[in-house]
Amino acid sequence: MTREEVFKTLSEVFQDVFDDETITVNGTTTSEDIEDWDSLEHINLIAAVEQEFGMKFTMGQVVTMKNVGEMADIIISQI
Amino acid sequence: MGATFTSFYFLCFYACILIIYYLIPPKTQWVFLLLSSIAYYLLSGNGILILYPVCACLAAYAGIRIMSGTDNLKKKRAAMAGVVLLLVGSLVMLKYVNFGINTVNGIAGIFGSEEAVLTGFKFMVPLGISFYTFSILGYVIDVYNGIAVPQKNFFKTALYGMYFPSILSGPILRYREDGEQFFTHHPFNYREVTFGLQRMVWGFFKTLVISERMRFVVDTVYGNYGDYPGAYIWLATVCYAFQLYTNFSGCMDIVLGMSQTFGLKLPENFETPFFAKNISEYWRRWHITLGVWMKEYVFYPLLRTGVFTRLSKNMRERFGKKRGKQLTTFLAMFVLWFSVGIWHGGDWKYVIGSGLLHWFYIVSGELLTPFFNKFMEKLHIDPKKRWVDVLRMLRTFFLVNIGFVFFRADSAADAFYMLKGAVSVWNAVILFDGSVFTLGLDFIEFTIAIVSLLILFAVSVMQQKESVRERIEKKKLPVRWIIWYALLFYTILLGNYGPGYSAAEFIYQGF
Numbered sequence: 001m002t003r004e005e006v007f008k009t010l011s012e013v014f015q016d017v018f019d020d021e022t023i024t025v026n027g028t029t030t031s032e033d034i035e036d037w038d039s040l041e042h043i044n045l046i047a048a049v050e051q052e053f054g055m056k057f058t059m060g061q062v063v064t065m066k067n068v069g070e071m072a073d074i075i076i077s078q079i
Numbered sequence: 080m081g082a083t084f085t086s087f088y089f090l091c092f093y094a095c096i097l098i099i100y101y102l103i104p105p106k107t108q109w110v111f112l113l114l115s116s117i118a119y120y121l122l123s124g125n126g127i128l129i130l131y132p133v134c135a136c137l138a139a140y141a142g143i144r145i146m147s148g149t150d151n152l153k154k155k156r157a158a159m160a161g162v163v164l165l166l167v168g169s170l171v172m173l174k175y176v177n178f179g180i181n182t183v184n185g186i187a188g189i190f191g192s193e194e195a196v197l198t199g200f201k202f203m204v205p206l207g208i209s210f211y212t213f214s215i216l217g218y219v220i221d222v223y224n225g226i227a228v229p230q231k232n233f234f235k236t237a238l239y240g241m242y243f244p245s246i247l248s249g250p251i252l253r254y255r256e257d258g259e260q261f262f263t264h265h266p267f268n269y270r271e272v273t274f275g276l277q278r279m280v281w282g283f284f285k286t287l288v289i290s291e292r293m294r295f296v297v298d299t300v301y302g303n304y305g306d307y308p309g310a311y312i313w314l315a316t317v318c319y320a321f322q323l324y325t326n327f328s329g330c331m332d333i334v335l336g337m338s339q340t341f342g343l344k345l346p347e348n349f350e351t352p353f354f355a356k357n358i359s360e361y362w363r364r365w366h367i368t369l370g371v372w373m374k375e376y377v378f379y380p381l382l383r384t385g386v387f388t389r390l391s392k393n394m395r396e397r398f399g400k401k402r403g404k405q406l407t408t409f410l411a412m413f414v415l416w417f418s419v420g421i422w423h424g425g426d427w428k429y430v431i432g433s434g435l436l437h438w439f440y441i442v443s444g445e446l447l448t449p450f451f452n453k454f455m456e457k458l459h460i461d462p463k464k465r466w467v468d469v470l471r472m473l474r475t476f477f478l479v480n481i482g483f484v485f486f487r488a489d490s491a492a493d494a495f496y497m498l499k500g501a502v503s504v505w506n507a508v509i510l511f512d513g514s515v516f517t518l519g520l521d522f523i524e525f526t527i528a529i530v531s532l533l534i535l536f537a538v539s540v541m542q543q544k545e546s547v548r549e550r551i552e553k554k555k556l557p558v559r560w561i562i563w564y565a566l567l568f569y570t571i572l573l574g575n576y577g578p579g580y581s582a583a584e585f586i587y588q589g590f
Contacts, residue, residue, distance in 0.1 A: 019401075038359070039374050040408055043382040047391070059383070060224030063375050 001079060006072045013052050017045050027069030053079055083585060084333045085287060085576055092119070097272075097340055105264035109238055112261065112341065116243035123247070124206050131169065131205035136240040138165050139215045140233045143222050147229035159223040163216060170212050173204045178425025207247040209422060213372050215240045218254035220376055227255040235262055244334045248327070248587045250348040251368040257345060265342030274548055275339030280567050281538075282332030285325040286585075287574030289535065292528040293322035295519030301487055304497050307518075309504030312497050314515065316480050319487045321532060323586060324353065327366070330585040351539045353479075356471040358440040361479060369422065378415045387411060409442050416441075423486075428494055432485025440478055527573055 001009075011024045018036045031037040037045065046062055049071065055078040057065075065071055083089065096115045103111055120129045142162035146155045180197045187195075218239065221227035230236045239258050240246075252258070300307040300315030307315070328349040338345045352365035362370045381387060387407060395403030413435075420434020455462055481498070488494035509515065516522050541547050551562055 039378070040412075043379055044404055044408070047383075047388065058224060059380060060221070060226035062379060062383070063224075064226050 001076070003072060003076065006075055007068070009052060010049065010068060010072065010075075013048050014045070017041065017048050025068045027067065027072065029068040030066065049075070055079055084330065084337075085283065092122075093337065100265075100341060101267045105266060108265055108341075109235065109262045112242065113234055113238040116238065116241045116246065119243035120206070120241065120246065125203055128203055128205040131173075131208065132211050132241050132246070133237065135166055135169070135212060135215050136237040137233070138162050139219050139240065140230070140236045142219050143229045143236070144231075146222050155223060159219060162219045166212050166216050166219075170208060173202050173208060175421065175425040176202075178421075181425075182427075210249045210251055211240050211246050213369075214245075214252040214254075217251070217372060217376060218258070221253070221255050228259065230254075230258070238262075244337045245345060248330050248334065248585050249366075249368060250331065250334070250346050251372050253346065253368075253371075257343075260343055268342060271342055272340045275336045275341075277548055277563060278336030278339065279333050280563065280570060282329040282334075282336060283574065284531070284566055284570045285329030285332065285535065287576050288570055289528065289531045290322045290326040290329060291575035292520060292524060292531070293318040293325070295524075296515075297322055297487065299518045301489075301497075304488075304493070304500060308500040309506040310509050311506075311518075312484075312501040314510065315518075316484055316487070316501075319483050320353070320476070320480055323483065323486070324349075325535070326586050330587065351542060353476055354472055354539070354543070355475050356468055357444055357475055358437055358478060359444070361475055362437070369419065373415055373419055373422075377418050378411060381414055382407070382411050405445065409445075412438055412441065427491040428485045428488060431491055432482045432494065436482050436485065531573075 007026055014023045014025055015021050018034060023034060046057055050056055053075050055075060057074060061074055100108055100111060139162055142158045145158035149155060183197050184195045218227055222229050238261050239254055245252060296318040297315050300311050331348045335345050346368050348367050350364040352361050355361035355364050391407040394406045397403065398406060416434040416438035417430060420430040423429040423433050484497055485491060485494040488497055516525060520528060538547055551559055
């Protein structure tokens with residue numbers, strides 16, 4: 001899977017989790033850019049991404065990820 | 080000496096430390112801070128109790144050494160679990176065993192038992208246990224998760240765990256962000272030291288001028304609430320909101336300012352919380368480091384356990400995607416808010432006032448928001464209007480105050496009685512007929528309190544845009560001096576402190 005493909009799939013996961021079809025994510029997207037991405041939704045998002053890509057984030061990654069770019073890097077390193 | 084930062088002896092102690100800190104070779108600064116922290120703890124209360132934080136640091140150090148010396152996941156997990164069990168176990172033993180015993184006795188009383196079923200224990204609880212335990216626990220878990228550098232020097236671990244400005248009232252530290260700076264060299268920096276001292280003066284202003292004044296009204300009404308129903312309770316509760324805020328955030332200004340004079344940057348614990356527009360936002364602005372800690376070490380791990388993952392799946396299948404997700408989150412939040420409440424102390428008044436009541440607010444908010452938005456739409460109200468935001472702030476402040484009634488009352492039962500008293504008597508006239516001047520503050524004292532609160536409000540509004548200290552720094556020298564000396568003398572002249580006056584300790588030092 002290329003990085004672009006990962007972002008495309010991630011955009012679909014984000015759209016599904018946040019119920020907003022207009023969301024598209026890239027390497028610099030952070031929780032500041034998506035209104036509903038708060039600490040309550042963070043774990044739901046993580047679980048949905050894990051399910052989609054068939055991988056697992058460690059707890060350390062869950063709390064230190066700064067943007068979607070870092071999320072994509074972790075996904076690529078595991079699939 | 081007394082633990083409180085507002086005591087004259089403490090200020091002498093601090094002044095000596097600050098001078099020596101910049102006179103000694105920079106590589107010995109951290110050792111000197113450790114020795115100062117030990118001296119502070121020994122002089123602050125019962126000296127022997129220093130063994131508790133020392134043992135906690137020793138356990139953390141041992142755990143961290145084991146974890147960093149092996150690749151065996153089971154061994155790592157065992158080391159982490161051992162430290163967590165030991166630290167949480169001693170916290171529960173010292174702070175919460177009697178809460179369990181009292182609750183069992185209370186339930187037995189309801190069922191007719193006239194004598195206590197269980198006998199309580201008497202422990203000497205070490206100062207700051209809730210704060211240093213959390214700072215150390217977070218560090219150990221972060222090392223386990225591979226996101227914090229394992230410290231190889233026990234004495235450095237001990238400084239992180241026992242650093243004297245923050246050990247008694249926080250902020251709760253995170254080693255991965257705040258830890259390493261303790262051990263680097265800090266040459267004298269005039270700007271940093273001046274900024275730190277300025278922040279300390281601001282903290283003293285909040286504590287000695289505002290909080291200590293509010294205390295009179297609060298103590299009068301809460302101490303005899305049977306005699307002060309209706310508007311008296313509302314007034315005293317609002318005064319308590321400002322007492323607690325200026326006390327705790329003033330203490331944080333002193334701690335962070337003091338640290339800045341040592342060249343250390345500690346995490347912020349407050350961000351004008353009474354400007355929050357809803358309860359979730361309030362908790363992102365009030366006692367920030369506790370909220371972050373609970374999120375990272377209780378809420379997230381709980382939601383990622385097998386039990387919650389399965390539950391989430393079941394709920395989604397049964398109640399649909401959105402509702403199912405909500406129900407699981409609400410359940411995890413219940414555990415989170417119970418933990419936040421009980422962190423403050425083993426008493427139902429904390430569990431309700433600082434925990435479950437806020438859980439109820441947030442859950443209700445989540446469920447009612449769609450209806451509320453539709454209602455606003457029907458009335459053609461633009462939710463982005465400034466006046467709507469102000470109404471939201473007032474609503475949040477009101478809800479938070481209900482929690483403060485529990486927090487300040489002697490018990491949860493007293494709090495319920497007071498809330499009943501607050502709504503069953505209509506006597507708003509006491510706010511205008513001079514009765515308020517009989518509550519411990521006369522007309523002049525009340526005026527000083529109001530003027531000081533207005534200063535606080537003006538500064539808080541300015542803070543929303545930029546750092547007030549940086550803004551003052553840009554002014555010409557005479558203006559800067561006038562502002563800071565005016566604040567200093569205002570605090571010296573109007574603060575409640577000194578011999579013959581028994582200033583209350585910082586409220587959060589009890590936790």
